[in-house]
Amino acid sequence: ILNVEQSPQSLHVQEGDSTNFTCSFPSSNFYALHWYRWETAKSPEALFVMTLNGDEKKKGRISATLNTKEGYSYLYIKGSQPEDSATYLCAFEPRGKWEEYGNKLVFGAGTILRVKS
C-alpha cells in the first residue's frame, strides 16, 4: 500500500507570513510528484509536476523542492495573502506497468491553509 503523508494538517497564518508544508512519499518506484491547490467549490489547480531529484520549481510566491532519495517534497509560500487560503494537496505518481510511464496519483490528505488579513 502506497502511503503519502502531509504535514501539518492545517495552518493558520497572518498575512505576510511565509509558510511551508511537507509531503512524504515512498522513495522507491518514483515517477513524479504533483502539487495542487484546491479552493472551495473549484477544481484542484495544478501547481507543479516534479520529476527529478533536486528539482526546484517556482510560480510567483510559491515554490517547491523535491528529494526523491529520501522521499519528501516541500512547498513554500512567501508573504502569504488571504487569496492563498486553500487546501494544498500533494500526489505521488509511481512508475506504471511499462516502467517508462507514470500511473495513477496517490494523494495525501492535504494541508489546509488559512491566511488572516
Add this chain to the structure above:
Amino acid sequence: DTGVSQDPRHKITKRGQNVTFRCDPISEHNRLYWYRQTLGQGPEFLTYFQNEAQLEKSRLLSDRFSAERPKGSFSTLEIQRTEQGDSAMYLCASSVWGPDSGNTIYFGEGSWLTVV
C-alpha cells in the same frame, strides 16, 4: 471553458437508487481518471482509461460501480443501488499520456453525491 467538465455538480438521491455522473475531458486528452474524495481525506483513485480501454479498477470500486468511456471521449460513472457510504465527491481528471515525463493531470470541479 476548455477544462474538464462534470455533470451534475450536485446530486441528492435516495438509498437504493441508481445515479450516473458524466465527465467531459479536455479535448485530445487520451487518459481519463475517476477519483473519490470523502471528508478529511485526499482524493482516492477509482479507475482510469487510456482512450476507450479501462486499464485499472481500484478495489474501492465494488460491483455496484461501473465506468465507461465509449469512443474514448466522455466518460460516465454509474453507481447502482446507492448506499449512504457512497456519499462523497466524485472527481474526474484527464491528461495526455505519453513518453514525456511529468504530464499535468487536470481535474474537474467534481460531482457531489449525497445519499439519504
